[in-house]
Amino acid sequence: MISDPSAKIHELWDELADLPLAETRLSIELLFSRISEWVGADDAFWIGIARVQSEPHAANDVLHGWRLRTAERWITRPEYNAEFIRKVLAHMERDPGMGVRKVISEAGRFRSYRQRDGFIDFKAFRQTPQYEMYFKKGGITDRIWCVSPVNRDAESLFCFDRIRRRSHFTLEHERLVAQVLRGIKWFHRQLLLNHGLLVGKTPLSPTHRRLLPQLLSSKSEKEIADALGLSRATTHKYVTDIFRSFNVSSRAGLMTLWMGGT
Known part of the structure; x- marks a missing residue:
């Protein structure tokens, strides 16, 4: 953890604000790398979420009318191309895990969680196909989720993962992530816009x-x-x-x- 988090966070916000609008990838990599360094995360990703159905049509929908529309990863690998990410998001929408369901069910407010802080029954989660596919095979030992609503129909979701570590994220780590991300609604807005969301529900090609x-x-x-x-x-x-x-x-x-x- 950093000794003076507020000062470092303000420096990061200034750095992000000073980057040209065209430098979307550079901006998100800066955010990924700086937060990951501060909380000891080994990987990070972002998902743009859009509401496609409202009540009463969303009442029986598996994701309450929301869809995972587009994503960015911090550590890029050849297999993590656009088609791979599209297929992963599509699979998560058809068969979301307990974590995704919980996060989406509380849409409409700023929120953060740790995978092992009790926000889901982690023991039960370990028995699910989603745990086997995404956590066990990927070596993910803990995750921080942080979601920022940008308007009533679009949200910005960040996740930070620890890979093959014995130690887990602490409450202080989660609070630091939340403090950083809550103060830059303008950045979440631009990030969604850069992917064709916020004013529409279909991402750009x-x-x-x-x-x-x-x-x-x-x-x-x-x-x-x-x-x-x-x-x-x-x-x-x-x-x-x-x-x-x-x-x-x-x-x-x-x-x-x-x-x-x-």
Whole structure:
């Protein structure tokens, strides 16, 4: 643990705020690595969650009308490509474990948990297929969950894992994670926007996500096309698609959205 957490947290918030809007991956890697260093986590990931059904239609839904739409991992491996992540999220939606069910059931408020703090029956969880598939095979010995609502239909979920360790996260570790993440609602908002959520319930395609950060820079469409190896016509089509997805008509409108405007 760090000796003066408030000072370090404020420094981290300033670093995140100073990064260009286009540097989404750099921003989330900074957040992953700094928090992981402070709490002794070996891996981390983020999931963007969107509400697709409201009451009464969500009453009998396995995830109460919510869906796990997109994800980012800290430690990237070749097998953790976009298709792999999509399949994992789809499987978790069809057959969510006890932890996922509990986290989603309490949507609408900022919340944090430790996997072994009693928020689920961990002994019962160890008998489930989800424990075998995701925890035992992956060597996960403990997890901190932290979820920040951004609006009534979108939430930002962070998880920090210990891998093959005897020691578990403490209450102080959980509180530190919560303190960091609760103070940057603007960051959760931009993270969801960068994945095509918040204003819509369907995430952007990988191609559109590659182009989106370029639109938040000062590059012209020609420069963006050259940077991505696309024709100008194809680039313009993708730009138009992105504007339509975010219900804006220009890059100025897109920038306003990112800066918290309407």
